[in-house]
Amino acid sequence: MTDSPAPLQERRGFLAKLLAIVGGGAALLAPTALGAVSFFNPLRQKGRAGGFFKLATLDVLPDDGTPLKIAVVAERVDAWNRYPNESIGAVYLRRAGKKDVKVEALQVVCPHAGCSIMFEPGEKSGKFFCPCHNASFDLAGVRTDRTSPSPRDMDALEAEIRNGDEVWVKFQTFATGTSRKTAQS
């Protein structure tokens, strides 16, 4: 007899524990891991292409810097459904900069109470005007009256020119009524 009974018992106990851990672990962990993979799938989904939209081409924008109002119509995908054309807002686009071409983009939504700002062509270059409470802004979106009802200037949006003549704008909406420009998700 080389094996004493005690170590045999110990070894059996160890084997049983190992079996329980491996077996139980496999039974619980494998399906959980499978579930987790699918659970994390939303991380692969991208939002609206980084929020940038192609809204126009350069040749559409007037040379004299007159702003043009462009509706932001976007395709929306919700899991298995595709909604081809949904209007999600509008943007004023205008040419700026004399030497190198630059495009400025402004939200049409008034920062005061959320009305739609109008563009009024005038003798010189025209101005932006909100019909609700008579806030007026210059072409760069800066408030022109000292007692403006608007707590801040018009909300500028990031605009880029891509591929030579495509105008891409990062479309965002902002909380109204505050001096701070806070983007809404």
Place this chain on the structure above:
Amino acid sequence: MNAILTWINDRTGIRDAWRAFTDAPLAGGACWLRTLPAAIFLTFCVQAITGFFLWMYYSPSTQTAWESVYYLQYQVLGGWLLRAAHHFAGQATLVLAGLYLLALIFSGRYRAPRETVYWIALLMVLCSLALLLTGDLLAWSQNGYAGTKVRASFSMLLPGIGEEAYKLLIGGPAFGHLTLTRFLALHIGLFGGGFALMLVLHFVFARRANRTLVLEVKKTAPFWPDQAARNAVVFFIVLAAISGLSLWHGCREADLHRGVALGSPADPAPTNSFDAARPEWAFRGLYQFSHYFPGDKAIYAIFVVPGAILLLFFLLPFLGRWRPVDYLNRAGTSALLIALVGLSYLSYSQDADDPKHRNVLAEEQLRADRAIALARAKGIPATGALTLLQNDALAEGRLLFRQNCASCHNATDKDGLDIAAEKPSAPDLHGFASREWIKGLLDPKQIMTPKYFGGTKIRGGMIDFVRKTLPDLLQDENGKQSLEAEKNLAKVVMAVSAEAQLPSQCDLDNRDKKLIEEGRVLLVDDFGCTDCHKFRGQGKLGMAPDLTGYGSKAWIAAFTSDPKSKRFYGQKNDRMPSYAESVDPSRNLLSPHSLEMLADWLRGDWFKE
């Protein structure tokens, strides 16, 4: 009978287990505190059973969630009561779990040997809060949708992993079908299942703690009969409360509002966001608290402070080992409770005093009622109940008017459905082009009030005519009021108003056909309206708005498209925007469909049952 029971017991041990349960001595004898976990077990059973049957009717997707809840609520026999019972059992579970937790703390029973029992109670409170939060979204109504959107966006505050946490929570980059499927799974599987697990663990842990305590205390008594009797009393009180609340809610206003109210279907359009979303009562204190941490500081109100408090609560059994800290724990819990109640009160009273908030809620109620009425009368298309509202002049027209017109125009309705401008600077459009409206316009006393041109910059022209020329036309040669001329003016009013072909005046217009014919002639010959206005081939465009088809659907659509055109105000246009002047639809503020809805709404031309 006995033989059958013995047979069953021999093979399952169920009777032995029951006897062990009822005969085991309880430390300290029967007490009311022990009725609380029993009552929680009861309310959870109600929730689980009613929830199971709700599940049979529920369909989680953005086009079917509200719709399936609507169907359950209004078409399924007793569905509203099932939903109400589930709702109130959920509220009761939270109240009871909260009470139990507080009772454990204030009676010092959160300490050894009951630490695990206390932790389970704490987890029960958290689970029932999570059930409330996830359940709120499932009906996909405006309030639940908007509120959940805000709450989910808090995950973005987490530094570094914000966006990932948000996507994992809502199942993608934006709210949609997968948010609903995810929340349903969390609601039932994780939090519902988790709660069931907590109940089992509570039973095991409480029994174990009891076995230790029995050895230490003198007074013991078995479960049966004293504790059983107390449990029964609490059972009946809780059941009566749940059934009472569910039924009482059902008896209030006919059958439209029976049971727990179903809001209007969620509208994901950014322009139609619901500005009055509020969390359930249990979160009101935290909601108010977060108001003191604006902007970037929100993370303190949402994660840091509540997280720290929660951590303290988990550590309470360890902290409470020392007597003085035990008292501190109780004092701290009281202070927290008072703060939460105070903050909640503040939040509710602020809302009650806020007319804007009440206004948004009233609008939401109108939309909800309309959605339900339309669904009942027409049935819901496959695209969902939101389509019903979007194609309904009463709902959509009203919404468009509030968004686009109400900054200048009132629409004062005696029925209490007023839309009031902040600072009216243009005519009140309620009953536009009706006989009464046109009669008022032609009244020298009224034309310069805010109801008509009072707030506008329009001067001369029509105003001078009504105030100076018209009174002369209404006098006879002797300078007296001419009854004849007044009758003629009434005919002119009828004739102009008949151009609108308002549905509400259909019978009147048919009755007064002859008078209207006469009015059309008088308008040109006696009153000289066509000196400025064009009317049915007489007069010219360019000086004043065209009276041909005045107030008709086509006229209103054309006017709102471009009031600056020659057919309407031309250069004299005050501040009325052109909503669709371009041939390129993407340049226009409103689509033809929107203009049509607006026109129909102004004309009172919508679906009636």
